[in-house]
Amino acid sequence: MAEPVIQTKGLTKAYGHGEKRTLALENLDLTIQPGEIFGYLGPNGAGKTTTIRLLLDFIRPDAGSATIFGQDVRTSSVELHKQIGYLPGELNLWKNQRADRIVSYFGNVRGMQDTRYAQELAERLKLDMTKRVRDYSTGNKRKLGIVLALMHKPRLLILDEPTSGLDPLMQQTFNQLMHEVRADGRTVFLSSHVLSEVQAICDRVAILRDGRLRAVESIEKLTHVDFRWVTINFRDAIPAGMGTELEKLDGTSHFSQNGKSVRLQLTGDFDPVIRAIGGGYVTDLRVQEPTLEEIFLAFYGNGSAAAMQQEA
């Protein structure tokens, strides 16, 4: 097994004291392998940013430890930062500076010979770098942050909510960039509170809630849960009693009927449904995979996925 890129053991962090004490992160054990795109998901206040700040040694843990590339994040932070591209949740850069100046400044600091890749990134993200940061929209600030995080092709990207504020087209460009990073054998750790945004890019996702890790699953495994949505349209009125019969079948749930159409969630074999609808003329039958939100709901059943969606 290759050496993990990120490994945390019992990582714990509380803010404040006494009655005001908030346990932001509790006993986090996480291992991220080279070449992974790892999604770190959770609703607001779950502890995602706290984890990222601990990894970057911006704050210190109350207990536990973390390594990046096998090196302790506390003792080797200077060395490690050179190998990490970091996108903060909020970009508070020199607001009066033009973006291209900031890019060349970062290029110099990082000892880069040329910043052509930064130009390419800006073009692909449709970011006009001749503007001052204060004139940028939230989405454009985020794009600049992405350029700054990616421009030196770091071995590890740590991105705090990279896609918030990006329109769907730019999100696709971002996804493409992440796939290129992975194809290079580099690693991405990204946080998000929108499951659907990371579904298309991540290899594995972790779910964090109230400072605790609730689950770590591969996207592939999650998308292989054994239920699907079935919608059946009939040409004529739904035959008497058919709805009740469908609803009572062993593998069906969430049954609903609307005019000449029925929708249900099906677990297991299709045959009982086929038999039950035999008495009607079926004009259309559609089978849909569940969304990641629904999968998590089915997996953990405590409303966490629904809550995440609401807070998204």
Ligand SMILES: Nc1ncnc2c1ncn2[C@@H]1O[C@H](COP(=O)(O)OP(=O)(O)OP(=O)(O)O)[C@@H](O)[C@H]1O
């Ligand atoms: N500097 C701080 N002082 C006190 N409490 C804090 C501080 N930073 C974070 N917290 C609290 O710690 C908890 C975790 O916050 P954190 O910012 O890590 O969550 P998050 O998952 O990143 O959420 P968001 O999506 O809103 O950024 C929250 O209850 C938050 O209020």
